[in-house]
Amino acid sequence: MEFLEQYGQVWLVVLPLVFLGAVVDSIAGGGGLISLPAYMMVLPPHIAAATNKFAASFGTLSSLVRFLRSGKVHLKVSLIAAAGALIGSPIGAQIQLFIPAVWLNRILLVALPCIAIFLVVRRDLGADDGEADFIFTTKTGAQTFLIGLLIGGYDGLIGPGTGTFLILAFCSILHFPLLLASGSAKVVNFASNISALVVYVMHGQVLFAVGIPAMLCAILGYQVGAHMALHGGGKVVRVLIFVVLGILLVKTGYTVFMPAA
Numbered sequence: 001m002e003f004l005e006q007y008g009q010v011w012l013v014v015l016p017l018v019f020l021g022a023v024v025d026s027i028a029g030g031g032g033l034i035s036l037p038a039y040m041m042v043l044p045p046h047i048a049a050a051t052n053k054f055a056a057s058f059g060t061l062s063s064l065v066r067f068l069r070s071g072k073v074h075l076k077v078s079l080i081a082a083a084g085a086l087i088g089s090p091i092g093a094q095i096q097l098f099i100p101a102v103w104l105n106r107i108l109l110v111a112l113p114c115i116a117i118f119l120v121v122r123r124d125l126g127a128d129d130g131e132a133d134f135i136f137t138t139k140t141g142a143q144t145f146l147i148g149l150l151i152g153g154y155d156g157l158i159g160p161g162t163g164t165f166l167i168l169a170f171c172s173i174l175h176f177p178l179l180l181a182s183g184s185a186k187v188v189n190f191a192s193n194i195s196a197l198v199v200y201v202m203h204g205q206v207l208f209a210v211g212i213p214a215m216l217c218a219i220l221g222y223q224v225g226a227h228m229a230l231h232g233g234g235k236v237v238r239v240l241i242f243v244v245l246g247i248l249l250v251k252t253g254y255t256v257f258m259p260a261a
Helices: 002-028 032-042 045-069 075-096 101-121 138-157 162-174 178-202 208-232 234-257
Strands: none
Touching: 002 032, 002 045, 002 162, 002 178, 002 208, 002 234, 032 045, 032 208, 032 234, 045 178, 045 208, 075 138, 075 162, 075 178, 101 162, 101 234, 138 162, 138 178, 162 178, 162 234, 178 208, 178 234, 208 234
């Protein structure tokens, strides 16, 4: 009873938003924009980030398995991009130490509307028949590594929306259909999440009393999201990408224009 009294209110705040964030993340990336603020409402920042990473890691894995079984993951491309991301992420984290965060957010504030306009103009981006046109070559391998390196660098530098940007890069540069891009991005996301989670666990930052129930909600949400994506096709992914970009734009604008408390 004492345990329920201690964590009951935390669960009421965190678990529904973790589920919602997982649904969004499984389809279009960017679910951390929903789940992480939920954790931060009730937990200290470092504990919140670590516990979020714990739930997201296992949720992403469950979604990845679903996409793999449906044949919507290009494993070679995913692994090369993941290797690039694992190099780029710590580089981005180091750069962050020397660049004021407000500058980075201002750049993002300009870039996000440009990305949205690009998506509106390129209505054929990620068309479902694009998979047949992709041939893996040395050139596409190099492009794939650079995608992982640069977006991994963004992940270490800023973070939110990394999965969404991976999907967009796979579609616009490698000409993947949206579903294949979404599934392939999960490999990179999982590699990034698990590497960070190892560090958090080693430093005892994960609050398992919250993390384990959140993990179960995340797995459920990722499965629901994967089902929606696989049965709704690229249209569902495209719509959710716009939603994530909108949330990220609002979040970034608030960070830039609202003075810190």
